Amino acid sequence: MTGFGKASVQLPLKKITVEIKSLNSKNLDLNVRLPQPYREKELEIRNQIAQQLERGKVECSVYIEVTGEETSSTINAPIVKAYIAQMKSIIPDADATELMKMAVRMPDALKVERCELDEQEWKEIEKVLHQAIKNINEFRQQEGEKLGNDFAQRIENIRTAMHEVASYEEERITNVKERLQQNLKELEVAVDESRYAQEIIYYIEKLDINEEKVRLTNHLDYFVETMNAKEHAGRKLGFIAQEMGREINTMxxxxxxxxMQKLVVKMKDELEKIKEQVLNIL
Incomplete structure (x- = not known):
């Protein structure tokens, strides 16, 4: 869900720019920064962004650059004159220009008139907002395609490692039998062969990982199937990755x-990289 979108419009007296940035997050965490005249439209902007972006830590900023002869600030003449008069009474010989410079820096020397939102101007801003949302979605789409390729490769790496595990299973069972027989020889006790065979079977069954391999294979297939579906499946992919982790841990x-332990560590490493990037998927 990492992305960036920007759009701007040039109006007769000002240039308005909308920037939208997003980072990974399980839910939608939206922060909107607006100039004072547009604050009343914040809820509307939030709704439009929430419908389109759905998840991520999103920051939307609207900037205004005045390019014409327009200002919302005016000099508060009575206040400035009062300041100048007071300073003249303290420093009679002071230069008038210097007094003016000092006076306009004093509190309340400027008064800011509240600007009312122009509906025609807001319609233009809405167009810019929609374009910025479109741009960030295109950015996310490109990132999603790259992630899809990365996921596919890591899923295959896990699948390959799982198949390699099978090549050591027979060797592992032989090693277990030899180790148990060696331990019994060292004890120098009489052994009931029938009972010994039963214990070997029981012990080997506890180490059997066929069930885990079958379930992990199903999870890998389901992950790829879900990833290729057109619906938003970020949370579902996260759940599937958790199930994959359970099977790998059991193995x-x-x-x-x-x-076999080395191969399990390799699978865990690939899975952790998948989990990190799943947060980027809607």
Whole structure:
């Protein structure tokens, strides 16, 4: 959901610019910065942005640059004259120009008249706002395509590592049997072969990861299917990634083999990178 959109319009007496920036966030966190004359339109602007952007930490700023002979500030003549008179009484020989410079810096020397919002001007601002929203959505679309390619590659990396895990399963079982037999030899006790075979089967079943591999494969397929769907699925992808993590963690706890553990760590690393970027998906 990282993005940036900007648009501007030149009116007869001013230039108005709208900038919209967004960062990752699970929900919509919207901050709108408006000049005083447009404050009454803040709720309307919020609604328009919320409908289009949906998620992200979004900041919308509207800037006004006066380009014509227009100002909302005027000199408060009685106040300025009173200041000059007071300063002359203190410094009779002071230069009039210097007194004027000092007087206009004093409190209340300028009065600001409240500008009423011009509806025709607001219509132009709305057009600029819509264009800025369109621009940020196009930016997000481009970022989404890049993320889609990155997700696809990382999903395949996890799938490949999962298949590599299978190549060590038979070796792992052999190692477990040999280790148990060695331990029994060291104890130098009589062993019931039938009972020993049952315990081996029970122990091996506890280490079996076929169920985890099947579920992880389903999650990987569902992630790709959801990612390619046209609906907004950022939260759903996050949930699927959590389920993928559960299966990978279970495989790690059952692996009992150095090479398998390395592959599990590799899968976890790829999954963490996916989780970081899922926040960027609507």
């Amino acid at each position: 790690g706890s059952k692996s009992n083999h150095a090479e």
